[in-house]
Amino acid sequence: MADDMGKTDNFGDEDAQKTPQLDLADIPDVLPLLPVRDVVIYSYMILPLMVGRRRSIQAVEHAHSTDRLIFLATQKVSTEEDPGPDGIYTVGTVAMVVKMLKLPDGRVKILVQGLAKGRIVSFLPGKEFYQVHIDKIAEPTGRAITMEVEALMRSVKENSEKILQLRGIISPDAVAILDSIEDPGRLADLVASNLKLRVDESQAILEVFDPVERLTKVNELLSKELELSAMQAKIQTQAKEEMGRTHREYFLREQLKAIQSELGEIDEKTKEIEEFRAKIAKAKMPKDVEKEAQKQLNRLGQMHPDAAEASIIRTYLDWMVELPWSKSTRDKLDIKNAKAILDEDHYNLEKVKDRILEYLGVRKLNKKMKGPILCFVGPPGVGKTSLGKSIARALGRKFTRISLGGLRDEAEIRGHRRTYIGALPGRIIQGLKTAGSNNPVFMLDEIDKVGTDFRGDPSAALLEVLDPEQNNAFSDHYLNVPFDLSKVMFITTANLADPIIPALRDRMEVIELSGYVDEEKLKIARQFLIPRQIKENGIKETDFNITDEAILGIINQYTREAGLRNLEREIANLCRKIARKIAEGETKIPAITAKNLHRFLGVPRFLPDQEQRPNEVGVATGLAWTPYGGDILHIEATPMEGKGNLLLTGQLGDVMKESGQAAMSYFRARVSKFGVPESFYQSKDIHVHVPAGAIPKDGPSAGITMATALVSALTGIPVRSDVAMTGELTLRGRILPIGGLREKSLAALRARIYTVIAPEQNEKDLEEIPKHIRKRLDFKFVKHMDEVLKLALTEDPERRGAATRKGKSGKPKRTEARPSREKKAARPGAAP
Numbered sequence: 001m002a003d004d005m006g007k008t009d010n011f012g013d014e015d016a017q018k019t020p021q022l023d024l025a026d027i028p029d030v031l032p033l034l035p036v037r038d039v040v041i042y043s044y045m046i047l048p049l050m051v052g053r054r055r056s057i058q059a060v061e062h063a064h065s066t067d068r069l070i071f072l073a074t075q076k077v078s079t080e081e082d083p084g085p086d087g088i089y090t091v092g093t094v095a096m097v098v099k100m101l102k103l104p105d106g107r108v109k110i111l112v113q114g115l116a117k118g119r120i121v122s123f124l125p126g127k128e129f130y131q132v133h134i135d136k137i138a139e140p141t142g143r144a145i146t147m148e149v150e151a152l153m154r155s156v157k158e159n160s161e162k163i164l165q166l167r168g169i170i171s172p173d174a175v176a177i178l179d180s181i182e183d184p185g186r187l188a189d190l191v192a193s194n195l196k197l198r199v200d201e202s203q204a205i206l207e208v209f210d211p212v213e214r215l216t217k218v219n220e221l222l223s224k225e226l227e228l229s230a231m232q233a234k235i236q237t238q239a240k241e242e243m244g245r246t247h248r249e250y251f252l253r254e255q256l257k258a259i260q261s262e263l264g265e266i267d268e269k270t271k272e273i274e275e276f277r278a279k280i281a282k283a284k285m286p287k288d289v290e291k292e293a294q295k296q297l298n299r300l301g302q303m304h305p306d307a308a309e310a311s312i313i314r315t316y317l318d319w320m321v322e323l324p325w326s327k328s329t330r331d332k333l334d335i336k337n338a339k340a341i342l343d344e345d346h347y348n349l350e351k352v353k354d355r356i357l358e359y360l361g362v363r364k365l366n367k368k369m370k371g372p373i374l375c376f377v378g379p380p381g382v383g384k385t386s387l388g389k390s391i392a393r394a395l396g397r398k399f400t401r402i403s404l405g406g407l408r409d410e411a412e413i414r415g416h417r418r419t420y421i422g423a424l425p426g427r428i429i430q431g432l433k434t435a436g437s438n439n440p441v442f443m444l445d446e447i448d449k450v451g452t453d454f455r456g457d458p459s460a461a462l463l464e465v466l467d468p469e470q471n472n473a474f475s476d477h478y479l480n481v482p483f484d485l486s487k488v489m490f491i492t493t494a495n496l497a498d499p500i501i502p503a504l505r506d507r508m509e510v511i512e513l514s515g516y517v518d519e520e521k522l523k524i525a526r527q528f529l530i531p532r533q534i535k536e537n538g539i540k541e542t543d544f545n546i547t548d549e550a551i552l553g554i555i556n557q558y559t560r561e562a563g564l565r566n567l568e569r570e571i572a573n574l575c576r577k578i579a580r581k582i583a584e585g586e587t588k589i590p591a592i593t594a595k596n597l598h599r600f601l602g603v604p605r606f607l608p609d610q611e612q613r614p615n616e617v618g619v620a621t622g623l624a625w626t627p628y629g630g631d632i633l634h635i636e637a638t639p640m641e642g643k644g645n646l647l648l649t650g651q652l653g654d655v656m657k658e659s660g661q662a663a664m665s666y667f668r669a670r671v672s673k674f675g676v677p678e679s680f681y682q683s684k685d686i687h688v689h690v691p692a693g694a695i696p697k698d699g700p701s702a703g704i705t706m707a708t709a710l711v712s713a714l715t716g717i718p719v720r721s722d723v724a725m726t727g728e729l730t731l732r733g734r735i736l737p738i739g740g741l742r743e744k745s746l747a748a749l750r751a752r753i754y755t756v757i758a759p760e761q762n763e764k765d766l767e768e769i770p771k772h773i774r775k776r777l778d779f780k781f782v783k784h785m786d787e788v789l790k791l792a793l794t795e796d797p798e799r800r801g802a803a804t805r806k807g808k809s810g811k812p813k814r815t816e817a818r819p820s821r822e823k824k825a826a827r828p829g830a831a832p
Helices: 014-018 054-065 147-167 172-180 184-194 199-206 211-262 268-283 287-302 308-322 335-345 350-365 384-395 427-435 458-465 502-506 518-536 548-558 565-583 597-601 654-669 703-715 741-750 760-768 785-792 797-825
Strands: 002-004 030-036 046-051 069-074 091-102 108-124 131-137 373-377 399-403 441-445 489-494 509-512 619-626 629-641 646-649 684-689 723-725 755-759 778-782
Touching: 030 046, 030 054, 030 108, 046 054, 054 069, 054 091, 054 108, 069 108, 069 199, 091 131, 091 199, 147 172, 147 184, 147 211, 172 184, 184 199, 184 211, 199 211, 268 287, 268 308, 287 308, 308 427, 335 350, 335 384, 350 384, 350 509, 373 384, 384 399, 384 441, 384 489, 399 427, 427 441, 458 502, 518 548, 518 565, 548 565, 548 597, 565 597, 619 703, 619 741, 629 703, 629 741, 646 654, 654 703, 684 703, 703 723, 703 785, 703 797, 723 741, 723 785, 741 755, 741 760, 755 760, 755 785, 760 778, 778 785, 785 797
Parallel strands: 030 069, 373 489, 373 509, 399 441, 441 489, 619 723, 646 684, 723 755, 755 778
Antiparallel strands: 002 046, 030 131, 046 108, 069 091, 091 108, 108 131, 619 629, 629 684
16 A cells, blocks of 8 residues: 655755656666555655555565666555556656665555656566556657746746745745746646645646646646635634634633632632532432433533523523422311311302312322312302412412413413523423422413414313323423423313313313302302402491492392402492592491492492383293303294294394294194184294394203293283293204203392293202202293293183183084074964
């Protein structure tokens, strides 16, 4: 193997002066061949070679033992270990072995000098090394140097000096050697041997035999190399300046560190690293999490404090050390004390309280129990959110809350990846950091109002959070390490359960909270609302005197809701008016009674239903379920001259329209029993309206109410105003079950309607209604529409129909009897 031993400087080598110069005639035609790789040898070029291949060593030894002449040719593929004749360039250089040194490992180191160019004519057989027959190539000499050639040589010399200057290796000897060369060919070979050219480019120059043409090609390559060297020098200068600045800052910091060390101080960066290290140890993270934190800390230690990524890692470490990886609060497992706290904060809500006390009982027996995931579903203002705070107080845990209403970005739950600018963990991790413990009561408000768009589905992300089998290793995209959520007690709230995706609803224990009746609102106002508003408005309890009748007046005449928000708002209104009177200097503050309530709150907004209307024909009271609790509907029906059309108005949905049509079909099928002419529809239009017209309405429980209103309108029998009903109707008159009986019952009670007609199949739902409410309502469970009409109308329509039919059938008989008697009396010859 032949290789260039290192960087060869051909400018001013002394051995070149000592080497005897040979004429072409003195060079034999047959020479041993030494294939070299990765280098092309020119005439007058001196360089060391390391020879390792057996055939090459024998060729060198043969040359050294004879006339020291050897033919050097470059192999085409440098990786080929034993190149054949086709793998070696034919044009090469006759060289003299100036020195030879055998090394202990068997290799040979030689120093060679190029003498003249030659071309391989043929390879001679019979030797263990290559011997070749060559043609010696004589370059033209004695040609006059023209001005063009002189200018070309001067350009090559100047560019060479520039390159040497850019490389930082220029010396007076090199400049002198360049200036002393007057031969274009030798100048071309000298410059080409020092350019960093590829092997094929160097070989191409070697194969140009005309000196001027060769110098022209070298000048082209030299210009290109000059541009590259200038660009390289510019880059190196910039890098050197940056490196110099960095080194300077490094040395200054090291000096500052040494000074601070002598003074007993410490630099800011080291101080920050040590603080983070201490915080990581104090946080008591899981092993995998601590390993990641230490990895990021080590990266921070190797960075410049002002680097852009350093601030990202610093923020990440701040989150890691501030999260409650091992911080927990101890649960208060005193069930009696917890019950007292829950009763103190909330009136009634026994079902929810029992569930929390059951959890405490199991927690007392099983310390490793996972936190429950509850979902409170109910209308606004019934105390869902405040109930979560009371649960946290009863358990002795921290409380944290986030609102999911309108949330559309999945990253709000799982966090943003740290590659994004301004990335942060998700709301779950943020809430745990705020709570400061890993087992808080975590409330997710408005879970039924989570949206979805192109940024992902937050509801799907919540599946992992609210699954006890998965949330023990919840992965936030920002942290990128698992966090155990199994100790957290999640409580979600919703006004409706239907919008929650089934998979998410299946992971939660749904507890429905119904609205309050008047008596419950009265007690809650006395126990909670009034004391809180007195305190918030800065007045004394002695200044605020209100009777129970006045509170009930507010409930019935100024609010109509399942919850308590409007009631508290009106109480706050009263407190502000009292506060104003006190601020104006009044000493005698009148008590608030039912009689003077309107002086404080204005004209009543609502009137009790029995005061609104008496028993009317064609007006039936129905019960409806809404997301905010139960409500009542007054369905009106009236006949008018027409062609048998059924008009349904009041922004009714498809289901309610079909209920109206089914009610009409039921009536027409039984019209003969109600005493109405069967052809009534040919001259009558029936208009059914459900106020208020601006509110969309739909649902499958208004069938019997529509049928009652239709029967009343067409028979003229009034509907009892103290009866409310709910149920769906079939064409055969059967009553189908409905949902939301509890909410509808509360709506009837709020409207002071104490008789409720409901489907017989809903009798089982009475267990869901509190006992004190059941005692105040008279439930009538029915199977058929005939039973509904007997209960809802002031008169049985079938009985009236039977009487009508009987009257109509008896009258014609009397009319037929009179003529027969007259005929009998007028018969001639009759006996007296």
